[in-house]
Amino acid sequence: MSAEAPDPDAAKRYAALAAAVAWTSALDTLEAAVEAAEAFLDNPVAHMSSGPVAPAAVTRMDWLPPALEGHIPASAVARARILADKQASIARRLAEARQDVQRQLQAVSSVPGIGESRPAVYLDVTG
DSSP, X not given: OOOOOOOTTHHHHHHHHHHHHHHHHHHHHHHHHHHHHXXXXXXXXXXXXXXXXXXXXXXXXXXXXXXXXXXXXXHHHHHHHHHHHHHHHHHHHHHXXXXXXXXXXXXXXXSTTTTSOOOOXXXXXOO
């Protein structure tokens, strides 16, 4: 029997592959969040009908960034840049939508009687 010598570069290739998988997974999650936010902005009442706009994992408020070791692989750089641009665009749209809702709430609250309980009014028709 002959024993093959271990491949000294195998560990490096494995680490590179593991990093690529981890970065791909992180980018997938971030892209899903951007798509969910975009879907919400396009149709804010959609979540009130048949089901949630986004998977539960994307809408969780306790999300933590993944622990990624090393630099982003070269194969994922273009995808990450595109994602960063989309995130910035969605962040601007969300800020604009928030400001629009604030303006609408201020307009509604400035109308007298809206949201206030009215006192009872009785009319004496016999006397």
